Amino acid sequence: MRFSAATTAERLLPERLASAVQPWLSRADALFLAADERGEAGRMSVIAFAIRIVNAAIAFISQVLLARWMGSFEYGIFVLVWVTMVIVGNLACFGFHTSVIRFIPEYRERSMWAELRGILFASRVFTLLSSTAVAGLGMAGLWWFSPMLENYYVVPFYLGLICLPMITLSDTLQGISRANAWALSALSPTYLVRPILILVFMAGALALDFPPEAKTAIAAAILATYTTTLWQLVTVSSRADRRAEPGPRRYLPRAWIAVSMPIFLVEGFFFLLTNADVLMVGRFMAPDDVAVYYAAVKTLALVHFVYFAVKTGAAQRYARISHGSGAAELSDFARETVSWTFWPSLFMAVVVLAIGEPMLRLFGPGFEAGYPLLFVLVIGVVARAAVGPAESLLTMTGNQTICALVFAVTLALNIALNFALIPAYGLWGAAIATSLAMVLEACALALVVWKKLGIVMMIFVPVHQNGKS
Numbered sequence: 001m002r003f004s005a006a007t008t009a010e011r012l013l014p015e016r017l018a019s020a021v022q023p024w025l026s027r028a029d030a031l032f033l034a035a036d037e038r039g040e041a042g043r044m045s046v047i048a049f050a051i052r053i054v055n056a057a058i059a060f061i062s063q064v065l066l067a068r069w070m071g072s073f074e075y076g077i078f079v080l081v082w083v084t085m086v087i088v089g090n091l092a093c094f095g096f097h098t099s100v101i102r103f104i105p106e107y108r109e110r111s112m113w114a115e116l117r118g119i120l121f122a123s124r125v126f127t128l129l130s131s132t133a134v135a136g137l138g139m140a141g142l143w144w145f146s147p148m149l150e151n152y153y154v155v156p157f158y159l160g161l162i163c164l165p166m167i168t169l170s171d172t173l174q175g176i177s178r179a180n181a182w183a184l185s186a187l188s189p190t191y192l193v194r195p196i197l198i199l200v201f202m203a204g205a206l207a208l209d210f211p212p213e214a215k216t217a218i219a220a221a222i223l224a225t226y227t228t229t230l231w232q233l234v235t236v237s238s239r240a241d242r243r244a245e246p247g248p249r250r251y252l253p254r255a256w257i258a259v260s261m262p263i264f265l266v267e268g269f270f271f272l273l274t275n276a277d278v279l280m281v282g283r284f285m286a287p288d289d290v291a292v293y294y295a296a297v298k299t300l301a302l303v304h305f306v307y308f309a310v311k312t313g314a315a316q317r318y319a320r321i322s323h324g325s326g327a328a329e330l331s332d333f334a335r336e337t338v339s340w341t342f343w344p345s346l347f348m349a350v351v352v353l354a355i356g357e358p359m360l361r362l363f364g365p366g367f368e369a370g371y372p373l374l375f376v377l378v379i380g381v382v383a384r385a386a387v388g389p390a391e392s393l394l395t396m397t398g399n400q401t402i403c404a405l406v407f408a409v410t411l412a413l414n415i416a417l418n419f420a421l422i423p424a425y426g427l428w429g430a431a432i433a434t435s436l437a438m439v440l441e442a443c444a445l446a447l448v449v450w451k452k453l454g455i456v457m458m459i460f461v462p463v464h465q466n467g468k469s
Contacts, residue, residue, distance in 0.1 A: 070213060078218060081160045089131065091134075095263035098267055178312060277414070307341050311392050380435035383443075393457065
């Protein structure tokens, strides 16, 4: 027997109260008990959102503690190095961490078991080798350009590059889990286990009288990342390989690369766009300013998490529908994911703006200076939510090239605006540049989805019965 919230309420609650909550509980049952793909996508999105909410609490507490333990200067160094490693680690996948989300459901749908076994094996090996090569090149480049860097950045960046291969492999394993709709396996290592371990290892280092500085924090991050990723490699790989069943592997490198490279550009431009402001602040301003700006960005993380949760749950279903069902079903589901994204994001934005200042004060003296920036940054976040996971829809339906072009133009605009505004307006310039770029990105993505797929991917645009706006 399966638990039903609606039935349980009817049995246990007074009749009037049960009648009042019945519509909401029936919707919850429809989401969590449905055996179809919509139910699967909805459950994954809800689980992803719940994990990201818990992650927000863990990350916020850990960042507050790290900032207080190290002070704003050392914390700013750690932030810049860690954000850089996460970006480069994602790029070092060269798109395979996302292309597997498209290929694995397709191969399973078509019973292409040899190809499925091939991409499971090749994606892990390729991304591990590619990220190791990138880390080696990074160390060589760091040695060559170290005279041009501030001395306090050199050793932390060397340490960060040690962590790079495991960050990349973790992203690939997350993609394999997402392709199989394993929400916990996809998100808990990166968003729950790793940040807790970073905090634990850092606290242990301080208890052993290691200095409270960026190098110590990055060493803690190395230990946490290697521990988490190796555990993830064993658990996810064994589960995925069992589902593919034993047998020969078939490799289709041309087909995989043809899809992965445009996705690499999409994901790369998107990731850079998401984090370019922090890097640009680090380029023009002191580590203390990086710390304040990053604290403001992390405070907005609750709003971002809705978007990423829906994207996590919807991507693999976009791929399945585009290879099996009709255009009408894809359009209906895409429109539904816009609602899933926008309304919770709007609610979370209001909450964050209401409590943002006391949250920033927890980081330490001076961090409340980032509070006014939230009102600018939140405009871009809500604008992105208004079009839902549009880039995932484009990527999963074979339109990754035009999606990459949109992100490339938006990233170039973002960088140009940051170069122009940060020297003149400081952190305000970074916030204005980023928010404006995100608004333009959302408009461009909605337009491309309409032109390419005929789907209205925007929250306030009505859709008539024929699908036209």
